[in-house]
Amino acid sequence: MIRSDRIKPPYVATAKDTLGRVKDVEIRAGSEVSADDAIDNVKKEIQKKYPEKGDTHSRQTTLFFNVQSNDIIEPYIKVDQVADQLSLIVGNGGKQSEADYAQAGFRPVVDRRSDKAKADPDSRFQPTINMPKDELNRLKLKLNGIYEIGDRSSQDEMGNDIHPLNYMGQTIATTRLIQNKPVFTVGTERAV
Secondary structure, X not given: OEEEEOOOOOEEEEXXXXXXXXXXXXXXXXXXXXXXXXXXXXXXXXXXXXXXXXXXXXXXXXEEEOHHHOOOOOOEEEEEEEOOEEEEEEOOOOOOOHHHHHHOOOEEOEEOOOHHHHHOOOXXXXXXXXXXXXXXXXXXXXXXXXXXXXXXXXXXXXOOEEEEEEEEEEOOOOOOOOOOOOEEEEOOOOOO
């Protein structure tokens, strides 16, 4: 969240992390010119302090879905561009064969919990999918990127649900991300 306040010059802009990734961090920057200039200056300070990682993947990695995604996720899913919108396409409950899903570019969903956790009745399903580097790079998914999964917007010709994705930012490795809405993060060069 970026807010600017103008009392008298200098103009001051303040940025605070609304995703809860970094506790108690506030970045301020000022300008003698304008409020918009102060906002630009605080954006530059954020980029200096928290530079985004590159967009090029050098190997397969994993998409980690949070438990709020469980009501959306089916055994096969894929991320793709639909009408110029990055989207999550959710297989329609196994109505096609595994071969049909694979041919259409879907990936099988894997539960990342340990066997011990799976045996615990209070433990919740933790979905992931592995994606090859070529697909990650084609879609321009950012390393450590957080993507919010929107409500179903339509269905494709196979009857699969299409959910628009909204890029929210990048996780910071030393902090724990808690979301109350369906999201996934792009793993950093690792796979399950």
